[in-house]
Amino acid sequence: MRVNSQSAYVLHHRDYSESSLVLEAFAIHHGRIGLLAKGARRPKSPWRGLLEPFRPLLLSWTGRGELAILTGAELERDASIVEGRQVFSGFYLNELLMRLLHRHDPHENLFAAYRRALFALSQGADDETVLRVFERDLLRELGYGLVLDREVSTESPLEAEAVYDYLPEHGPRRLAQPDAACEGVRISGASLLALAHDSLDGVDTRREVKTLMRATLARHLGDRPLNSRRLYQSIVAARLRNNERDSRS
Numbered sequence: 001m002r003v004n005s006q007s008a009y010v011l012h013h014r015d016y017s018e019s020s021l022v023l024e025a026f027a028i029h030h031g032r033i034g035l036l037a038k039g040a041r042r043p044k045s046p047w048r049g050l051l052e053p054f055r056p057l058l059l060s061w062t063g064r065g066e067l068a069i070l071t072g073a074e075l076e077r078d079a080s081i082v083e084g085r086q087v088f089s090g091f092y093l094n095e096l097l098m099r100l101l102h103r104h105d106p107h108e109n110l111f112a113a114y115r116r117a118l119f120a121l122s123q124g125a126d127d128e129t130v131l132r133v134f135e136r137d138l139l140r141e142l143g144y145g146l147v148l149d150r151e152v153s154t155e156s157p158l159e160a161e162a163v164y165d166y167l168p169e170h171g172p173r174r175l176a177q178p179d180a181a182c183e184g185v186r187i188s189g190a191s192l193l194a195l196a197h198d199s200l201d202g203v204d205t206r207r208e209v210k211t212l213m214r215a216t217l218a219r220h221l222g223d224r225p226l227n228s229r230r231l232y233q234s235i236v237a238a239r240l241r242n243n244e245r246d247s248r249s
Helices: 085-100 108-122 127-141 189-196 203-221 227-248
Strands: 002-016 020-027 031-037 057-062 068-075 163-167 171-174 185-188
Touching: 002 031, 002 068, 002 085, 002 108, 020 108, 031 057, 085 108, 085 127, 085 203, 085 227, 108 127, 127 189, 127 203, 163 189, 185 189, 185 203, 189 203
Parallel strands: 031 068
Antiparallel strands: 002 020, 002 057, 020 031, 057 068, 163 171, 163 185
């Protein structure tokens, strides 16, 4: 099979032999794919420095199976740079795609959502909102979409002032009393409606939605922790230690 000039992003790469790279890529019409980029690490390779995450690329390849052979790569268009703290958010998105997508399973709507998320991060958008919206879209594309418009047992529209017990495998059930015991995740109707409308304003809303998304994703990610999350936490911890050291000096 030969594929030419497919819109794609590199999710991850690793060295292979002395001069090549193995890529994990996300292509618009082919989903997650594995590619061998022969000679990509050579000083005179036209691909050297190009096959990096977050860059919109046009990739060409040939072959079938788990690892096809890259035959062409170029920038699809100029793109704003994802940098600073947003890089960690980008790596988190990439790891979610690598962990949850099957090989050669196209998700064109998810590809568009990923592209929107990267653009928003590059423009300095609130990363918490960007991540939660992408997580929502990812779950929907995988067939595990959240119920964000109604109470599941009565089919009544969600009420912003109400408090719900959200069971990830079912949806939100209204609590008779706000402080009643929960089987799932306690969350306000206002927070669920905010997630539905991409508007996560307020500390409490972001905290509640983050708790809900972590509980829901955990059912599909399994017990193995996310490397991107551990990396970010370790860097934050190191900065705190440095700040404490500086304050004592």
